[in-house]
Every structure is written in structure tokens, then in C-alpha cells.
Amino acid sequence: MDMYETGLEPGAANHVPLTPLSFLGRSARAFPHKTAVIHGERRISYGLLQERCVRLASALRGAGVGAQETVAVMAPNTPALLEAHYGVAMAGAVLNAINTRLDAATVAFILRHGGAKVLIADRDYCEVVRAALADLDDPPRVIDVVDPLGRDGHGASMAIGREDYEAFLASGDPGFAWEPPVDEWQAIALNYTSGTTGDPKGAVYHHRGAYLNALGNALAFGLPHEAVYLWTLPMFHCSGWTYTWAVTAVGGTHICLRNVEAGRIFGLIREHRVTHMCAAPIVLNMLGHAAERPQDPFDPRVRVATGGAAPPSSLIARMEAMGFDITHLYGLTETYGPNLLCQWQREWNDLPLELRARKMARQGIQTITAEAVTVRDRERDTEVPADGETLGEIAVRGNTVMKGYLKNPEATANALRDGWFRTGDLAVRHEDGYIEVKDRLKDIIISGGENISTLEVEEVLYGHPDVMEAAVVAKPDEKWGETPCAFVTPRPDVEIDADELIRWCRERLAGFKAPRHVVFTELPKTSTGKIQKYVLRQQAAEL
């Protein structure tokens, strides 16, 4: 042992496991009377939030939940789901927030696979949850969240279990001596991916990753302690991209939101002076095209982070005029949400809209706490050159990568291979190092040895005024190997000609990228709204 180790071992005074539970404790000390949560007319201070979470932990223990057992929640963005992000871990248990858009069979699968001992369920989902429970041999104990703001007022006819969440909390001891994790590698959350094929996989988060990703995102998104955060992103989605913990870390205010409705969102932004929110591209689209758009831009302006598809320039312009400033992010369930962000560069401010939109279209550069995010050649497993052309797979390494998939060593080993989490997303690196996603690995088309990004072709199709939805997949071809085949849903009451659409694409894309076939149809989707390309591929093969 050298002199910098001898007698300098870690001890209780200088080594504490990282956990986002610290954030709540700190904010309860720093801001005991400040409003932590707003839900309709309700206000919960940080002092009270801490007390409610401790009660929840105590009540869960009383209900027989043991260390590292699972507590599931099926709820929209309400105080109950936020509290579960702390109270469940304070009981030493693991939170499994379930996607509320899933069907009963999938919910049943998740409850069975995750082994939930307790299910906290909002009565909005009484039908699905009842059906899922009926499917289980050993159903969890059910606690109902009864919320007057819920669907149909959440009357007794919507009951799922026999207990009420508020009564359950009241049964908990506010003086319960909960214990922080002994090891920061301990699990804190279980989030199932919404795979487009096969059973969902349960990504396991640990306390260390939750803590670090929350701090990294607070810095990336510039959350001040005066932050007012509107919950337009589901908390069940990657633990709300860890903003469930990040907003609490800075002592900001969480604004709950049961349903994503443009009018309600605009009203809440105005009423509470919202500063930050996250949202899927579809939500931005809805806001940008809402009939009841506000006349004057919001003051203060609202910073909105979005993942997935790049926002088109027309949408950016609309959003900016309304007072929104967009940040583009990238992440997956396996990476606690955002690990790349399109870090804004000051010199971009002066670019014309179209060029700014091109910059913003990229998913960007790793956040501070994401140790390494890069694009790797699939064969040689080296970083691809920053030429904006060479396609590789996005790979992530660091403390904000999941522990692995629950009870699925094969999928875990396949995902966490040779020191990297392999995302299955194909991308390029631009000259400035910014990463841009081109396609899902399994969706890319290889035609005559050339890669065709289906996203790129779909983007062109979406640009056609008569196209409502579009998906492009590979069709086997004797000569070329594969050729692009487009499945298109036209806007209502509109007819489009396949040849005209192909011409439209040829004018905007290299010839080999334009679809050879166009099929007009409804697109098959999962219960969460993802297009099932594997179904389309089968159809294309049979054409």
C-alpha cells in the first residue's frame, strides 16, 4: 500500500452511497415551506412531501414489502407517482412504474415478471388493471389512488382494490427510521422497455445512476432552484428521464398533469410561470398546431426538451413564436433517459431558421455525467470518423447505463457487450462531433451495398402535404438485395397517387433511396402507439 492509501480507507464520515433520496432530504431542510408539488388546487410543501414519502415507506413495510422487493405503480403524473419515486426506495424496495397505455395482458406480464408485492393503481385504469389482476395466480396487494380530478370523479364503481392511497399513507409512521441504501449499486427502479416485438424487458436502475443522471440533467437543462417544471412527460417513462429526482434536487416545483391536453398545458404554463418541461415530439406537434394557441409568447420563456424525431423547422418556428425554446435530446430506457443532448453553441444564435433547425436535428453530444457516448463501426468496433457519413451503432458507457435486464442474462449480455451498451441505433458523427441518428439497426435497408436510412425517407414522405403517416421498410429484391417499400396513410378525404409520391421522393433523395413500392394503408401499432415495422416487413415480402 502506498502513502495515499495507508490509513486513508473510506469510512462512515467520508463515504456515503449515492442516492437521489438525499435530494429530498436536502430540499426538505433547505425549503421546508416551499411548494414542491402542485396538483390542481393542491399544494404540497417540501416538508410535507418528505413526510408523505416517509409515511409511504413505513406503510409499505407494514404491508410486508421487504428489501429489494418490487412495488408497482400504474398512475398518470400525480403526487402519488412522484411520492413513489422516494417512498418505495425509502422502504428499501424497487419502484416499477408501469406504462399506463399498455393492455391488460402486458400489464399482467409485467406484474408477474417483476414480482410486484404491492400495486398502487390510479382508478383511471380500473378496467385494464382489473383484467390484468384476474390473470394472475398471486396478485399483489392493491392500493387505489382516488383522485377527484380523475376520470368520472373516481367513484366507488371504479374501485380496484379495497384500500385507498391516502388512508394507506395515514397508516404509515411519519417518524419511521428509514435507512438509505447500504450500496449505491442497489436497485431503485425497474422500467420495462416497450419493445415492438417480443416480451418487454425490465431495465434495472441503481441508486448511483439515478443520482448522477439527475444531476447531469439538471446541469444540462439549466435547472435553477426557482425551476417550475411541468410534467408533460410521463413519470413512468425512464423515471421521467430522472426529472422526478432532478427537480427535487434543485428544490424546484413539480406541476402535475394527468392528461396531455393543449389547453390545460397552456393554462398551467401561464398560471404557474412554468420554466421547464419535457415532451415527446408528438406532444410538441400537438401544441404547435393547437387551435387555442396563446396570443402572446410566454413570459418567462419555457425551455422544452424533446427526444426522438428531430423537430422540423416549421414546428420550431411555431414553438419559438409561442415562447418555447427547444432542446433536442437522446436516450433510451436502458440509459435512464437522456445521455446525449444537442448542446447549443452560442454562434448558432445568428443562423437563419433552416440552418438552426439542421443543427438542432442532431441528437448531439454526451451530457456531463454520461461518461462516453459514441458511434462505433459494427465490424471493427472502433469509433467511426466524424465525417457525417459513416454509419455505425450508438454505444454508451458509463454510470448512467442500467444494471441490466431483470431475469434475462442473455439479453443483458447481448446489450452490455465488450464494455459498451449497444443501443441498436444507427448514426453518424458530424464534423463537430455531434451525433445524428439515422435509423434503428433492424430497420436500415441495404440496397446494392448502400445503406438507406428509413428515417430519412420517412422524413421526405412526411413533408408531402397529403401524407398523415408513413413508414418505410426493406422489401427483399433479387437484384439489389433490398429496396425501400413505403406504407402510407393519407390525410382524411385525400387521394394520393403512388407514382406522384415516388416522384416527390426522387426529387428530394438520391434515386436509390426513393421507394420502389407504395402501399396505402393503416399502420399497425403496439398498444403504446409504436409502429410495428416487423409486421410491415412481412407484408412487403409478400407483395
Add this chain to the structure above:
Amino acid sequence: MDMYETGLEPGAANHVPLTPLSFLGRSARAFPHKTAVIHGERRISYGLLQERCVRLASALRGAGVGAQETVAVMAPNTPALLEAHYGVAMAGAVLNAINTRLDAATVAFILRHGGAKVLIADRDYCEVVRAALADLDDPPRVIDVVDPLGRDGHGASMAIGREDYEAFLASGDPGFAWEPPVDEWQAIALNYTSGTTGDPKGAVYHHRGAYLNALGNALAFGLPHEAVYLWTLPMFHCSGWTYTWAVTAVGGTHICLRNVEAGRIFGLIREHRVTHMCAAPIVLNMLGHAAERPQDPFDPRVRVATGGAAPPSSLIARMEAMGFDITHLYGLTETYGPNLLCQWQREWNDLPLELRARKMARQGIQTITAEAVTVRDRERDTEVPADGETLGEIAVRGNTVMKGYLKNPEATANALRDGWFRTGDLAVRHEDGYIEVKDRLKDIIISGGENISTLEVEEVLYGHPDVMEAAVVAKPDEKWGETPCAFVTPRPDVEIDADELIRWCRERLAGFKAPRHVVFTELPKTSTGKIQKYVLRQQAAEL
């Protein structure tokens, strides 16, 4: 093993040791062309900063520096010292930044005790360093920092060693494959305390604590990636309160500053649109009373963090009028600098100046990454009540507490006792949980069983228009045990009457707190300017 552990062990993909070296790598990727460092007319981009640090690491290895060996630096706030905060750790070594105000004997002690293999020394300190080296049997290899902005132009007559820092860097390989630490508990820095008695103690920092304290301070201080940080605080002071790493983490710009001069500081703030700086109270005082104060307040306003004594309201008013917004912090060498901050509460904005100053006088509440900072009863070792009166010792627990003191197991065991770092500072907790320092443990006076804070008495003395400096210590007393004795330096060309000063105190303090004796004298100080109260205590005992 339960299901949340089996097959979910940490691996290279999802567990990476925390280290602030990541911050530089990330900023070099995100902002390769952005200015990272400004020093006079020089500009160093993040890309170049990374290259220079890698070269430094390579050159140090070439000079025979091995893993976990010590590299000392004696330099003002220059690029060389900033680069050492990365390059030394990239070589696997430990940075010992030496206080530039120390005398030769103390520098020699530190070089010997820390076992420095290489010393990078700015020629400003050629006399002290030469004398220190002459004192050593086995002196380190010396690299001179030659800076045209330095004293007397740093000519050859000021040479210390035979090598020049820029040539040394040039000898390093920019492609050197440096390796991040294998363990985040590994040492990254060695910072000696400037104790007022006895030999300095070497606090050892680890990578994990440096990483976390930097992120916590970036959040506490609200550092955006457009931050322009002026180096008014010495980088050798607790690794610059970890802002050496925090500013890099957000991709801000470091503005170097060799000497603290008001005119130069005002000029740099205006020229570079400085947004953030840290400074000791004495520097604030100097700026607030400078002759050449700017006419108009700075735009943007400058956020300035200060530790130590609370800024008096008159100084706050002066600083605010100039465009400075003050944040009060507290920390020690042993805690990587700031662990408490006087977290501002929105409702304080509307308070009159005097009341705001009272709020700001407190050292505050723990930062996000400081796990626990509290005040503990010295006998029962429990938290003191939040009554603003009960005196206890500030105790810190968490990842931002040092590993311990180098080669000093006894002092380490005494400081890190029963799960807390005991700071030796006496304080109270106010009703809102904010901590306020009252005195050093060894300075407090106990008179007739009542505690007297010497800081409180000194504050009243400093309020007298004719007092330039004052220190209060205990004088043994047969009846009361101890009584307060004041040592006072009057302003030049002023005579004060002892009785009048005692009366001044009685009007403003409880009778037993007013000094019984007043001695007019020069105050004895250490080479770093700290008043040596132990000398005064001896004098008081002999009165």
C-alpha cells in the same frame, strides 16, 4: 443473492470511476474551439487545453513520475496551475498545489512531507523556492513557469530550475494514452491546511469527492455553460474550491489572474463580461473600498461567492451598487471547500438591506452533494435544536470529506470520529435550519459558565470607526474562569481610549461579553496572514 443482483453485477459498460478528468474530455468534445482559458492576451481553447494536459501527463511520466506519486506546483492563478489540475492526475499522480504566501521553511516542510518528485514553480517565487530547495536533502526536479506577465518579466536571473514549463510540455506526447483512475477513491490532490499552530496537515482528496463537489458547486452557484469565471480565489486554496473542475465541467471560460488588484479585476470583469467569481472577505472589502470603483454597475451582474466572515451590510450595499450579487458559503480544506451555502430564499428579496444582511450572515444549509452538514452537541453527540442559541460543533458527513491527513493517522482518526468530520467550528442552528458560525472551538471564551463568541465581540469592535484590526481572546480569571481580552490596532494617526472602547462594546453587547481589558498593539500573524490567537492568549495570561 436476490433477483435484483443475480447477473446484474457492475461491468465496464455500466460502472466507470468518477473523476473530474471526464469533465475536460467532455468539454473538449462539446466545445473544441471555444475559449477555455484567458491569460492576458493568450487564449487556450478546450481542444488545446486537453492537448496541453495530455502533454503534461506524458512529460511527467517521462520525468519518472509514477502512479500515486506527488507533483507540487507553486504558482499564482495561471494556465500552468489550471493544467496541473488535469495533467498531473492524467499521469496517475497527485497534485500538491502549494500556498504561494508561505515562507521557505514551510514550503520545504511541505515538499519533504508530501514527497514531491517534480515541482512546477512560477518564477515570481524564485527567492522562497530556492531557499526551500536548499533545505532539502532530496529536492524534486524543478520546472520553471516563465511568464512575461510575471514579476520583473521573469528574466533568467529569476531562474529556479533548468527547465522551462513550455519546453517541458512540448516534450510530452499529445497522443499519450493516459488512463483514468481504476478506483474513484484514488487520490487526486494533496492540500495542506494553514494551521495557526504546529505543522501544516495534508488533506488528501479523492477523484470521487472532486467530481461530486465540482458538480454540487456548479449547481449551487448556478454555473451555466456560458459562465465566465474570474480567478480571484487562489487555485491552491482547496483546489480553487473545486471550481478548477466545475468551470470546465460546464464548459465555461476561466479568466486567469496573477495578482489580486482592484483595477485589474474591474477591467477584466468589464472586458470579458465575467459572470462568476469567488473571493475571500478581504478581497470583497478591497473591491468595495477601492478608489477606482466603476461608475456604472456591471452588466451582466457578477455573482460572487465568499467564505469566512459574514460581509457587513454596508459592504453588501456597496457591492450590490457596483453590480455584484453576494453568496455566502462555508467550507474547509478538509471538505474540498464549500459544503454549506446561504441558499437564497425568494421571499428575502423584499427585505430591507439590514435584514437581508442578517440572513446572508449565516453560512446556511448543505449543498446538494454534501450529504449532511449539521451542528452537534459536543457532549451528547446529537444535533443541537434549531433555536439560534444552543452552541455545538459543525460536523460534516459525505463524499466531499477528505480521505484523511497524509501520513498522520492520529490527526485523521481525531478529525473523522464516529461517522463525522469534526470541523472545530462552533455554531448554532437557526429556526429555518440555517447554520451560523460563532467561533473556533479553541477560541471560545467561557465566562461564569456562559459562552462568549469572540467573533461576535470582534464584530462590534470592527464597527468602531477608529479600529483597524481587532482580536479577542480568553484571559484566565479567578472568579469567572475566563474573561474577554481585546487586542486592537487603531487606524493610523488615531488614538483610542480603552475605556471608551469598552463602553462602545457594553452599549452593543450583554455586559459579560464586553472586554475587561483592551491592549493596543500590532497583531501577530502567520505567513498567510492569519492572526495567531495562541500568541495573544499567552500575552493575555501574563497581563
